[in-house]
Amino acid sequence: MENMIYAENLRKEFKKIIKEPGLKGAAKALFKPKREIITAVDDISFTVSKGEILGFIGPNGAGKSTVIKMLTGILMPTSGVCRINGKIPKEDRKNYVREIGVVFGQRTQLWWDLALRETYAVLKEIYQVPDEQYKKRMAFLNEVLELDDFITSPVRTLSLGQRMRADIAASLLHSPKVLFLDEPTIGLDVVVKENIRSAIKKINEDEGTTVILTTHDLADIEYLCERIVMIDKGKKVFDGAISELKHNFGDVRTLEFELTGVPDFQLLDYSRHFKMKENDIRAELDGSTVRVRFDTSKVSVEEIVSYTLRTVHVKDLNIKDVEIEEIIKRLYRREVSL
Amino acid sequence: MSRVRRFFRTYKPFTRAGMQEMIAYRANFICFLIGEIMSAFIMYFVWKAVFLSTDRETFMGFTMEDMAVYLFISFLTGYLTYSDGAFSVGEEIIDGSIAMRMIKPCSFEMCFLFQELGSRIISVAMIFVPMVAGVEIYRCAVSGFVRFQIGAFLLYIVSLLLAYMISFYFNVCYGFMAFFFKNLWGTTLIKETVVNFLSGAIIPLAFLPSGLAAVLNILPFASLSYTPVMIYMGMYSTSQILWSFGLQLFWLVVMFGISKLIWRGAVKHLSIQGG
Numbered sequence: 001m002e003n004m005i006y007a008e009n010l011r012k013e014f015k016k017i018i019k020e021p022g023l024k025g026a027a028k029a030l031f032k033p034k035r036e037i038i039t040a041v042d043d044i045s046f047t048v049s050k051g052e053i054l055g056f057i058g059p060n061g062a063g064k065s066t067v068i069k070m071l072t073g074i075l076m077p078t079s080g081v082c083r084i085n086g087k088i089p090k091e092d093r094k095n096y097v098r099e100i101g102v103v104f105g106q107r108t109q110l111w112w113d114l115a116l117r118e119t120y121a122v123l124k125e126i127y128q129v130p131d132e133q134y135k136k137r138m139a140f141l142n143e144v145l146e147l148d149d150f151i152t153s154p155v156r157t158l159s160l161g162q163r164m165r166a167d168i169a170a171s172l173l174h175s176p177k178v179l180f181l182d183e184p185t186i187g188l189d190v191v192v193k194e195n196i197r198s199a200i201k202k203i204n205e206d207e208g209t210t211v212i213l214t215t216h217d218l219a220d221i222e223y224l225c226e227r228i229v230m231i232d233k234g235k236k237v238f239d240g241a242i243s244e245l246k247h248n249f250g251d252v253r254t255l256e257f258e259l260t261g262v263p264d265f266q267l268l269d270y271s272r273h274f275k276m277k278e279n280d281i282r283a284e285l286d287g288s289t290v291r292v293r294f295d296t297s298k299v300s301v302e303e304i305v306s307y308t309l310r311t312v313h314v315k316d317l318n319i320k321d322v323e324i325e326e327i328i329k330r331l332y333r334r335e336v337s338l
Numbered sequence: 339m340s341r342v343r344r345f346f347r348t349y350k351p352f353t354r355a356g357m358q359e360m361i362a363y364r365a366n367f368i369c370f371l372i373g374e375i376m377s378a379f380i381m382y383f384v385w386k387a388v389f390l391s392t393d394r395e396t397f398m399g400f401t402m403e404d405m406a407v408y409l410f411i412s413f414l415t416g417y418l419t420y421s422d423g424a425f426s427v428g429e430e431i432i433d434g435s436i437a438m439r440m441i442k443p444c445s446f447e448m449c450f451l452f453q454e455l456g457s458r459i460i461s462v463a464m465i466f467v468p469m470v471a472g473v474e475i476y477r478c479a480v481s482g483f484v485r486f487q488i489g490a491f492l493l494y495i496v497s498l499l500l501a502y503m504i505s506f507y508f509n510v511c512y513g514f515m516a517f518f519f520k521n522l523w524g525t526t527l528i529k530e531t532v533v534n535f536l537s538g539a540i541i542p543l544a545f546l547p548s549g550l551a552a553v554l555n556i557l558p559f560a561s562l563s564y565t566p567v568m569i570y571m572g573m574y575s576t577s578q579i580l581w582s583f584g585l586q587l588f589w590l591v592v593m594f595g596i597s598k599l600i601w602r603g604a605v606k607h608l609s610i611q612g613g
Contacts, residue, residue, distance in 0.1 A: 094443045097440075109442070124351075
């Protein structure tokens, strides 16, 4: 498969001036600033094939947005190369951005005081979309993002969910080959999130648009992506299919026991019984249900079940599938090493 | 040719957007305009009092009639060449929202420029024509014959356009000061007052001591207001007009160059500090 996005040894350092506290510190910083170099992105390499949706995840401050900003040509890498759609972003910004779409969930690219429809008319001219294509495109975007209800309202009066849909439509108006989405579902309710997810999926399937997506909502990832790249503290910690992640770290399982009497819970002490660390086995009570999460490489499902049945009265038993969320949580907490 | 057409096609929507924004905030615009016109009239009455208190017909070569024309045309010129479209550029770099401009296939200052032109078109329609007509009717009523000269008027328009472009790039440079001051409100007040004085919008430069006037005439500020007004009034000879056009062009190139330099530095800053 052809590579749409190619990044090699991307590195970004920021200079930060350290200010000491107080007025004296401020004066000192003014005349003799103490600088510190922060490496936000540390030698990251990856590729994205044409038509792929790549999920880009990592805890806050991991460097996700910085990578997106380098790929979109907003920031210049300190070292390393990125090539998107055969172009190097910094070399010819105006021509490069013509073929990409970008959404930053935290900012808007719409004109605050214009009616939404006017904003699209402005974008039509900027990207030189022919009339016929523009009409078709607007009809399509209306259909997948349901813009009709608010297309005549000024952007400043839109709700967050409406604004985000409008922003995504704006980034797609010129049928970009690559779509960069930086937290497109941030702060949205479940219904709007689903609406946006299915729109992204539809555009990817219908037009073969390559999508790179950062998010904190793992449901986005599970619904949209086959493959994820995970970064932490500027370094890539995982790059592969979601199924691979589950396979490699799928040893985290969850069992649910419904108890007949609630006080029974106190009789259960998994970590002491199996002599395991709190991190490897965790039990919690939810109503009359005990939920046990544990690492199957350290203790088997059978052992957990038999211990529980021996100790308390169990009405029902449920073995849950591996959840990606659980794996990632543990990765973020650095309980699993890669 | 097609490149020029493409250029205008790309930026034309910004002009339309500027016009729409102006209409969206029409109450603000009208109040601002009324305030400005009132201050022009205050200046008129102040000068009238000055002229009434002397026996002389002329004051430093200006009759009362000249003074009135000077005041209103310089008010009009100042109003039309005023530029704050690019003020936000510094703030946008600090808070990172400049990123939203960088992902669009257009040039930054052209976006600002064409957007501001949109609001200027509305200003011209609303005040330029009535104001010039009013001044000419006044001149005609006082002197008894038509004083309007199409040649001087056309030269004035050329000078006005140059003045606007100088003002635009000057204010692009000024907008970058937000880097250092975080908020430009206070410095803007100072800048406006200083520029108003230096550009002859308050007192004609001819009234100042000749040494000072000569210096101010060469500084870019005279090009903003004084030069076009003097051309309108027919106070300049052909050679003076040519000289001042040259000077205006010179300052335009200088301001353009400085703004480009600062922009390059600013983008580097963005890259160093993070967006």
